[in-house]
Amino acid sequence: xxxxxxxxxxxASATPSAQTKRxxxxxRALDESRFFPxxxxxPILVFFIVWNVVPLLWLLGVSFYRYKVTAARxxxxxxFQNFLDIWKSTEIWGLLGRTLSFMVLTVxxxxxxxxxxxxxxxxxGRMPGRRLALTxxxxxxxxxxxxxxxxxxxxxxxxxxxxxxxxEKLIGQRFDFLGSKDLAFGATIAVDVWMWxxxxxxxxxxxxxxxxxxxxxxxxxxxxxxxxxIRYIILPNGKFILMLGILLRTIDSFKTTDxxxxxxxxxxxxxxxxxxxxxxxxGFEAFQMGDASSxxxxxxxxxxxxxxxxxxxxxYRETRAQLx
Amino acid sequence: MTPKDLSxxxxxxxxxxxxxxxxxxxxxxxxxxxxxxxTAIAGLISSYRPAPVAAQASPTAGTSPLAGQxxxxxxxxxxxxxxxxxxxxxxNELFKPYAKEQYGYDVNFSFEEAPFESLFQKAATSLQSGxxxxxxxxxxSQWLGALAEPGWIVxxxxxxxxxxxxxxxxxxxxxxxxRIYPDGSDNIYGFPQEGDVIGLFVRQDLMSDQAERDxxxxxxxxxxxxxxxxxxxxxxxxxxxxxxxxxxRPDKNLYGTAMQWSKVYxxxxxxxxxxxxxxxxxxxxxxxxxxxxxxxxxxxIKGLERNKSFLQYAPPGATNYGIGEEVDVxxxxxxxxCLQWSxxxxxxxxxxxxxxxxxxxxxSKPVTPDKVLIVPPPGFKQEDGSLKRVYTLGGQPWVxxxxxxxxxxxxxxxxxKFWYLPETQLEFSKRGGDTAVIEVLxxxxxxxLQIHFxxxxxxxxxNRSKDFWHDPxxxxxxxxxxxxxxxxxxxxxxxxxxxxxxTACKQQEILYDAxxxxxxxxxxxxxxxx
Numbered sequence: 001x002x003x004x005x006x007x008x009x010x011x012a013s014a015t016p017s018a019q020t021k022r023x024x025x026x027x028r029a030l031d032e033s034r035f036f037p038x039x040x041x042x043p044i045l046v047f048f049i050v051w052n053v054v055p056l057l058w059l060l061g062v063s064f065y066r067y068k069v070t071a072a073r074x075x076x077x078x079x080f081q082n083f084l085d086i087w088k089s090t091e092i093w094g095l096l097g098r099t100l101s102f103m104v105l106t107v108x109x110x111x112x113x114x115x116x117x118x119x120x121x122x123x124x125g126r127m128p129g130r131r132l133a134l135t136x137x138x139x140x141x142x143x144x145x146x147x148x149x150x151x152x153x154x155x156x157x158x159x160x161x162x163x164x165x166x167x168e169k170l171i172g173q174r175f176d177f178l179g180s181k182d183l184a185f186g187a188t189i190a191v192d193v194w195m196w197x198x199x200x201x202x203x204x205x206x207x208x209x210x211x212x213x214x215x216x217x218x219x220x221x222x223x224x225x226x227x228x229x230i231r232y233i234i235l236p237n238g239k240f241i242l243m244l245g246i247l248l249r250t251i252d253s254f255k256t257t258d259x260x261x262x263x264x265x266x267x268x269x270x271x272x273x274x275x276x277x278x279x280x281x282x283g284f285e286a287f288q289m290g291d292a293s294s295x296x297x298x299x300x301x302x303x304x305x306x307x308x309x310x311x312x313x314x315x316y317r318e319t320r321a322q323l324x
Numbered sequence: 325m326t327p328k329d330l331s332x333x334x335x336x337x338x339x340x341x342x343x344x345x346x347x348x349x350x351x352x353x354x355x356x357x358x359x360x361x362x363t364a365i366a367g368l369i370s371s372y373r374p375a376p377v378a379a380q381a382s383p384t385a386g387t388s389p390l391a392g393q394x395x396x397x398x399x400x401x402x403x404x405x406x407x408x409x410x411x412x413x414x415x416n417e418l419f420k421p422y423a424k425e426q427y428g429y430d431v432n433f434s435f436e437e438a439p440f441e442s443l444f445q446k447a448a449t450s451l452q453s454g455x456x457x458x459x460x461x462x463x464x465s466q467w468l469g470a471l472a473e474p475g476w477i478v479x480x481x482x483x484x485x486x487x488x489x490x491x492x493x494x495x496x497x498x499x500x501x502x503r504i505y506p507d508g509s510d511n512i513y514g515f516p517q518e519g520d521v522i523g524l525f526v527r528q529d530l531m532s533d534q535a536e537r538d539x540x541x542x543x544x545x546x547x548x549x550x551x552x553x554x555x556x557x558x559x560x561x562x563x564x565x566x567x568x569x570x571x572x573r574p575d576k577n578l579y580g581t582a583m584q585w586s587k588v589y590x591x592x593x594x595x596x597x598x599x600x601x602x603x604x605x606x607x608x609x610x611x612x613x614x615x616x617x618x619x620x621x622x623x624x625i626k627g628l629e630r631n632k633s634f635l636q637y638a639p640p641g642a643t644n645y646g647i648g649e650e651v652d653v654x655x656x657x658x659x660x661x662c663l664q665w666s667x668x669x670x671x672x673x674x675x676x677x678x679x680x681x682x683x684x685x686x687x688s689k690p691v692t693p694d695k696v697l698i699v700p701p702p703g704f705k706q707e708d709g710s711l712k713r714v715y716t717l718g719g720q721p722w723v724x725x726x727x728x729x730x731x732x733x734x735x736x737x738x739x740x741k742f743w744y745l746p747e748t749q750l751e752f753s754k755r756g757g758d759t760a761v762i763e764v765l766x767x768x769x770x771x772x773l774q775i776h777f778x779x780x781x782x783x784x785x786x787n788r789s790k791d792f793w794h795d796p797x798x799x800x801x802x803x804x805x806x807x808x809x810x811x812x813x814x815x816x817x818x819x820x821x822x823x824x825x826x827t828a829c830k831q832q833e834i835l836y837d838a839x840x841x842x843x844x845x846x847x848x849x850x851x852x853x854x
Contacts, residue, residue, distance in 0.1 A: 068796075068838070069448065069452050069474070070448065070470040070471075070473060070474055070796045071473060071474070071796060071838065072473045072474060072475070072796075073839070090851075090853045091853065094853070157641060158639070158640035158641035159577070159639055159640060159641065159653075159658065174640060176640050176641045176643070178641070178644060179640075179641050179642075179643040179644050179814060180814070181814050181815050181816045264587075264644075265586070265587050265588045266587065266807070267586075267587035267643075267644075267807075267810050267811075267814065267816075268587070268643060268810060268811065268813075268814030268815075268816050269587075269807060269808075269810055269811025269812075269814055269816025269817055269854060270807050270811060270816065270854060271814075271816055273807070281803055284445050284449075285444075285445060285799045285800075285803060286797075286799045286800040286803065287448060287470075287799070288800065
């Protein structure tokens with residue numbers, strides 16, 4: 001098809017034809033080769049296969065084995081037993097429930113705060129020092145989680161932590177934020193929201209930037225109320241970028257490991273023990289590679305499920321229209 | 325008379341004989357005298373010179389197969405843990421010249437480190453790949469099984485048989501805790517690097533304050549605060565609680581005690597076990613792998629409850645306390661007493677490393693060495709009225725990488741021989757390390773070398789300290805236990821019985837599933853959760 005249409009299209013413009021004549025024969029051969037796209041994609045495909053597909057298949061394979069690195073016995077094929085053990089384990093269900101709660105609250109909190117602040121910054125284009133304020137606001141996002149975890153452990157310290165300095169001044173009471181069964185979960189969520197709200201501000205600003213100016217000006221002329229502008233103009237145009245931000249945050253939040261590890265080590269008890277931390281312990285403290293792999297596969301499937309749900313929601317109207 | 329004097333005497337005698345100024349009798353008398361002096365001095369020198377034993381058993385310079393070679397060794401040890409660092413510093417400072425002279429090779433030691441809670445991970449990931457990246461590892465004693473079972477570290481029995489100088493008399497707790505796997509066998513996998521026990525660090529300036537003594541006496545029927553070592557030896561856990569209660573004054577930011585209650589690594593376990601062990605409780609039966617019915621015994625339930633009761637005398641946030649946090653609160657003057665690893669004696673007393681005993685490391689801190697007394701931790705009263713102390717054993721062994729090539733293995737063995745020379749162990753002690761060699765512990769003046777040595781020696785002996793499991797499933801068993809026990813300390817778990825039942829069930833399941841025990845978890849374990 002391409003071969004039959006190409007000669008017909010070529011004379012349409014004299015300039016490209018002249019350029020083609022000046023090209024080197026090898027470049028022209030490559031350009032015209034039907035393998036050209038494959039050649040371009042080749043390196044990244046090789047990289048993807050070596051670093052993603054092979055390890056994933058390996059992970060899948062190990063998940064069917066009882067394999068403990070520090071045991072003298074060789075890996076033993078157990079079929080789906082590791083997955084059945086997870087299914088029957090009350091600890092794992094508790095772990096998943098806790099992780100999902102953490103994910104909903106952190107992503108929800110960061111999204112709401114990020115959108116509010118994003119709208120404020122969007123509408124304050126002439127504010128003096130706006131760029132500096134934005135740079136400072138984005139700082140938590142670029143800090144390494146190891147530093148954030150360590151600093152907040154000190155900030156929350158019941159004796160010398162600055163958080164308790166303020167609570168004592170304000171309500172005359174000190175709290176053991178990270179050691180209390182009632183506060184540790186919330187204290188960890190607060191840090192995650194603090195850290196990732198800037199990301200959602202960034203995504204909101206990007207989403208707002210993608211809204212056509214003509215539509216906004218029309219809304220301005222029509223004196224459309226703000227809420228209606230958001231619903232009918234901003235969200236339909238910016239939803240893809242916003243949903244992408246939420247999707248990335250959801251996946252990231254679901255596998256959170258570093259913050260709870262540094263701040264509470266999963267404690268008190270198991271109050272901040274999430275899937276990521278449990279995976280780390282199973283794989284790299286207990287060296288139970290079979291159990292860790294099966295839990296990792298389940299985590300991966302959950303992440304894929306989230307991504308699918310978001311993509312479905314994004315294209316819901318189009319899908320429904322096509323069905324009708 | 326020094327060897328130099330002897331030499332001068334010899335020259336003078338020869339000159340006099342040549343000049344004919346001496347008669348034969350005088351020449352013979354002075355010659356015999358000189359000969360005897362030379363023999364005596366030679367004897368003294370040879371007894372003073374280091375490593376007579378090693379010199380007999382080891383090849384002399386130039387005859388070692390490694391002579392003329394240059395070898396790089398890497399020791400993996402615990403980050404931020406002074407005794408680990410000491411081992412490497414002494415290897416470079418003292419063993420390096422010793423090896424050159426004794427064996428004729430050059431050696432350099434480098435140090436790789438990781439914190440307590442991630443050292444095993446660092447070691448295991450390297451050893452799993454068959455790597456000799458770390459030639460010698462300072463392991464925690466509980467990891468012996470996990471390192472030995474896959475064949476990652478060297479079984480040392482044959483090496484000790486070939487090198488009798490490594491057949492050293494160690495304190496029994498160390499000889500078992502740091503060396504043997506499986507428990508009860510005669511398989512030796514480690515050499516004690518650093519002995520360690522739990523000690524009680526006391527602000528003796530507070531204890532001897534007259535106003536404090538009067539107030540304490542008034543509140544406790546005339547009972548006085550302990551004033552010296554002997555007084556502290558008589559302190560049982562009830563009296564210790566009274567002392568802790570007396571000094572708990574949150575309005576003045578002063579508290580009675582600090583222990584480790586954190587979920588991290590083995591912190592809460594190490595400090596809760598003594599409340600069980602000292603009353604006859606156990607962690608498990610190493611012969612059968614039975615845990616259910618042992619770790620969740622009535623004695624242990626009461627022990628865990630008692631341990632938690634001390635939280636009311638500890639600073640806020642104490643459920644997150646580990647080693648570092650305890651050093652901070654004690655040296656900041658926030659607590660009057662503190663249960664802590666004795667190896668941290670100089671750090672806890674704010675003593676300058678390598679300095680004089682009363683030299684202060686950080687003058688900005690209120691606690692100074694002259695204010696601190698380190699004594700055995702409280703005893704537990706038995707039915708016959710006696711006091712019993714069975715606390716958790718700390719400390720670490722050296723283990724040798726099984727993937728070392730011959731040259732590196734030989735250097736590692738030579739280093740071990742050097743390490744256990746009495747003079748090396750004495751130097752280690754002078755620098756603050758805790759030796760486990762009986763001969764050194766018994767040497768005159770040992771107790772006064774460091775601020776914590778008397779307490780360390782006391783707790784190391786007569787079964788006052790013991791280790792828990794060395795099983796390859798150590799990490800999983802520990803994780804379950806830490807979660808349950810810390811959960812109980814923080815009220816996440818409602819009662820001690822549930823925390824210990826959960827621990828017993830999960831640990832039994834781990835051993836049963838791993839084929840380490842024939843005893844399956846009981847029916848009540850099927851629906852137990854925290």
